[in-house]
Amino acid sequence: MPEPQPRSNTAEEILDIAEMLIQTRGYSAFSYQDIATKLGIRKASIHYHFPTKLSLGVAVVERYMARIESILASLIADQTNTAMYLFDCYTVPYLEFADTTDRICLCGALAGEFHALPSEMQERIGRFFQGQQNWLARMSKRGRNSGEFDFAGPATRMAATIFSALQGALIIKRATGNATELRDVIAVLKSQLRASR
Amino acid sequence: MPEPQPRSNTAEEILDIAEMLIQTRGYSAFSYQDIATKLGIRKASIHYHFPTKLSLGVAVVERYMARIESILASLIADQTNTAMYLFDCYTVPYLEFADTTDRICLCGALAGEFHALPSEMQERIGRFFQGQQNWLARMSKRGRNSGEFDFAGPATRMAATIFSALQGALIIKRATGNATELRDVIAVLKSQLRASR
DNA sequence: GTCTATACAAAGATAGAC
DNA sequence: GTCTATCTTTGTATAGAC
Numbered sequence: 001m002p003e004p005q006p007r008s009n010t011a012e013e014i015l016d017i018a019e020m021l022i023q024t025r026g027y028s029a030f031s032y033q034d035i036a037t038k039l040g041i042r043k044a045s046i047h048y049h050f051p052t053k054l055s056l057g058v059a060v061v062e063r064y065m066a067r068i069e070s071i072l073a074s075l076i077a078d079q080t081n082t083a084m085y086l087f088d089c090y091t092v093p094y095l096e097f098a099d100t101t102d103r104i105c106l107c108g109a110l111a112g113e114f115h116a117l118p119s120e121m122q123e124r125i126g127r128f129f130q131g132q133q134n135w136l137a138r139m140s141k142r143g144r145n146s147g148e149f150d151f152a153g154p155a156t157r158m159a160a161t162i163f164s165a166l167q168g169a170l171i172i173k174r175a176t177g178n179a180t181e182l183r184d185v186i187a188v189l190k191s192q193l194r195a196s197r
Numbered sequence: 198m199p200e201p202q203p204r205s206n207t208a209e210e211i212l213d214i215a216e217m218l219i220q221t222r223g224y225s226a227f228s229y230q231d232i233a234t235k236l237g238i239r240k241a242s243i244h245y246h247f248p249t250k251l252s253l254g255v256a257v258v259e260r261y262m263a264r265i266e267s268i269l270a271s272l273i274a275d276q277t278n279t280a281m282y283l284f285d286c287y288t289v290p291y292l293e294f295a296d297t298t299d300r301i302c303l304c305g306a307l308a309g310e311f312h313a314l315p316s317e318m319q320e321r322i323g324r325f326f327q328g329q330q331n332w333l334a335r336m337s338k339r340g341r342n343s344g345e346f347d348f349a350g351p352a353t354r355m356a357a358t359i360f361s362a363l364q365g366a367l368i369i370k371r372a373t374g375n376a377t378e379l380r381d382v383i384a385v386l387k388s389q390l391r392a393s394r
Numbered sequence: 395g396t397c398t399a400t401a402c403a404a405a406g407a408t409a410g411a412c
Numbered sequence: 413g414t415c416t417a418t419c420t421t422t423g424t425a426t427a428g429a430c
Binding site: 026028029109110111112126130133152156167188191 | 362371
């Protein structure tokens, strides 16, 4: 049962545009005017939906987190999903960002300007990153238990490496324009997961 | 022979502060006022040294690139340096950032807000990233030739993974406050370099 | 080289009409 | 819910005295 929509259409559109702007330009560099122009309304109207830029920033992050964490929770709860299938599912949004939109992970973009952000946003980004790595550690453990994976060292280390490499690859791909960056990284990570000691 | 200093002390101090501010807050979120306050002068005086914010941004990136590329060029030119020694040297600045200053790579910070930057800066960041990965590919090849390394696949893939993972780890470490993030990633990368197929 | 003073634009935000 | 109008602050940048 999908939740009933708690926000107006306009509020959702504002969130969509703000999310895209943060992913491409960052939080400090986007303005209410940017959103107003894209949406075809006046910037004062945006304050009706989100009184302050902080409230908008927090809403964007929370919606983004909830969307991703909901999908990942379902995936890992299903014990019939193999670890490698989980890994492949995990990389899908990264590949979409890299191949189609030139966006990066929302929280990755925000982390680059971390100390310019309000603490309410900093805390959420930190929790999101931690949650992502916890999920990847569970995935890695499942793979080792099932015999799919055979990497050395603790699963948390492997999780940290996967997450770091994927986040970094998106950022680097955008700056160099090298479309193979992310696929190269994924190939090496898979090889590392399966490697015998 | 060290080059004679081409800039005044004040100009160098401005560059130092601007570099630190970009690494912590990003380019869009720092201002001439921030620098003026830290330096104890008026913000108008900064325009004498760097007429526009763009000129300052470009100067910061170029100095940063030149400093790092000069060190790396010397290291790899010495054929007596082993590949693993090169790798260890390469990670030193990352560990310093993570352990002592809470900074991230200058160009990594800038890449997060890529599309908000002037094209003159975008181009230089792209070239820096490409150069870093070229250096890491040469290092990886040296290791395979010498028998130190035994990883699968092309050296460029390995280089992309190392660079992505290190850049990502710095960003994530700052957001989560997890000091072991970077060391975990480095441990996995070393294991991957040495892994037999 | 640094200062004061100032210009100009853009930012986030609020009040009140419709 | 959206508008116009306005406020206040901050940003980059310039002119000219010292």
